[in-house]
Amino acid sequence: MSDVGDTVETTVGTVEESGILDAPLVIGGRTFRSRLIVGTGKYADNRTMVEAIRASGTEMVTVAVRRVDLDRTKEEGILYHLSPDEFFLLANTAGCYTAEDAVRYARLARAAGFNEWIKLEVIGDQTTLLPDVAATLEAARTLAAEGFKVMAYTNDDLVTALRLEEAGCVAVMPLASPIGSGLGVVNPYFIREIKRRLEVPVIVDAGVGTASDACVTMEQGVDGILMNTALAAADDPVRMAHAMRHAILAGRLAYLAGRMPSREIAVPSSPVTGMLD
Amino acid sequence: MSDNATIHVHLNGKEREVASAHTVHSLIESLELHPSLVVVELNREILPREAYGDVPVREGDTIELVHFVGGG
Numbered sequence: 365m366s367d368v369g370d371t372v373e374t375t376v377g378t379v380e381e382s383g384i385l386d387a388p389l390v391i392g393g394r395t396f397r398s399r400l401i402v403g404t405g406k407y408a409d410n411r412t413m414v415e416a417i418r419a420s421g422t423e424m425v426t427v428a429v430r431r432v433d434l435d436r437t438k439e440e441g442i443l444y445h446l447s448p449d450e451f452f453l454l455a456n457t458a459g460c461y462t463a464e465d466a467v468r469y470a471r472l473a474r475a476a477g478f479n480e481w482i483k484l485e486v487i488g489d490q491t492t493l494l495p496d497v498a499a500t501l502e503a504a505r506t507l508a509a510e511g512f513k514v515m516a517y518t519n520d521d522l523v524t525a526l527r528l529e530e531a532g533c534v535a536v537m538p539l540a541s542p543i544g545s546g547l548g549v550v551n552p553y554f555i556r557e558i559k560r561r562l563e564v565p566v567i568v569d570a571g572v573g574t575a576s577d578a579c580v581t582m583e584q585g586v587d588g589i590l591m592n593t594a595l596a597a598a599d600d601p602v603r604m605a606h607a608m609r610h611a612i613l614a615g616r617l618a619y620l621a622g623r624m625p626s627r628e629i630a631v632p633s634s635p636v637t638g639m640l641d
Numbered sequence: 642m643s644d645n646a647t648i649h650v651h652l653n654g655k656e657r658e659v660a661s662a663h664t665v666h667s668l669i670e671s672l673e674l675h676p677s678l679v680v681v682e683l684n685r686e687i688l689p690r691e692a693y694g695d696v697p698v699r700e701g702d703t704i705e706l707v708h709f710v711g712g713g
Contacts, residue, residue, distance in 0.1 A: 406713070428709065429709060430708070431653045431705060453709070472687060
């Protein structure tokens with residue numbers, strides 16, 4: 365599916381890398397040219413996953429920590445398909461429902477020997493997959509004290525976001541809408557408010573469904589987006605990855621450019637004078 | 642391997658019979674896994690990779706072998 369146009373990709377890449385129109389994203393002292401972080405779960409096959417991830421232009425991918433399947437009936441380890449030299453690995457604590465479990469998974473992830481970064485995620489409700497913010501805070505404090513660079517998945521609550529920043533997180537990641545829902549940003553005001561008040565980067569994590577969602581999300585002024593299902597569950601993940609790359613850049617530049625005021629009245633764009641008799 | 646040369650361990654949630662002569666390293670290799678891609682939790686403690694070759698597998702050990710899989 366790489367017929368989607370090397371020309372446009374090159375153009376986007378040029379803008380991303382030029383540093384003229386936008387500054388790079390810096391998280392925890394590490395610089396990223398792409399403002400997109402992508403997950404590696406739920407793809408129909410590994411080849412499509414790798415192709416989509418490359419097409420997205422991302423430099424950081426999330427991975428999960430799980431038992432090795434000794435019966436080989438499930439998937440092999442992700443590192444058989446994705447090189448840690450090509451992508452910065454951000455391990456997650458997905459599936460954890462307590463602070464204790466999240467800390468355990470984070471320590472296992474660090475012991476893999478790649479880096480000390482962790483996407484902290486402590487779920488509080490099985491139906492909505494909304495975060496347990498008390499447990500998330502507790503785990504964030506523990507992990508930050510142990511030297512982890514914590515990127516914390518949280519809800520769109522300002523006070524929790526502030527507490528996570530105080531706890532030492534290198535990025536705070538409020539949801540746009542529930543994980544895997546594809547509902548887009550349900551509360552743009554709260555996302556803007558979190559971005560306004562935090563010093564650390566704000567990455568919107570979860571809920572973006574398509575390119576327009578990504579664009580609208582970036583127009584709120586946030587520093588980046590983390591997504592998985594929007595790519596993996598698209599009919600054509602590689603094409604969608606190209607679309608997301610463009611949408612994120614478009615939304616970011618539109619935010620930086622500053623939009624015109626919206627008004628519920630028409631104003632002509634052409635001169636009203638000089639018309640013929 | 643002699644007749645009494647096996648022990649029982651709890652490996653990734655299942656009871657397994659393995660050779661008693663195993664170190665953690667040789668156990669991982671016997672499962673056709675790459676030691677460099679596997680993280681070991683032995684009786685709830687993470688085992689540093691450099692210790693795999695030195696630590697024997699003992700009767701009744703609870704061993705978790707984990708790795709990275711696709712996730713969001």
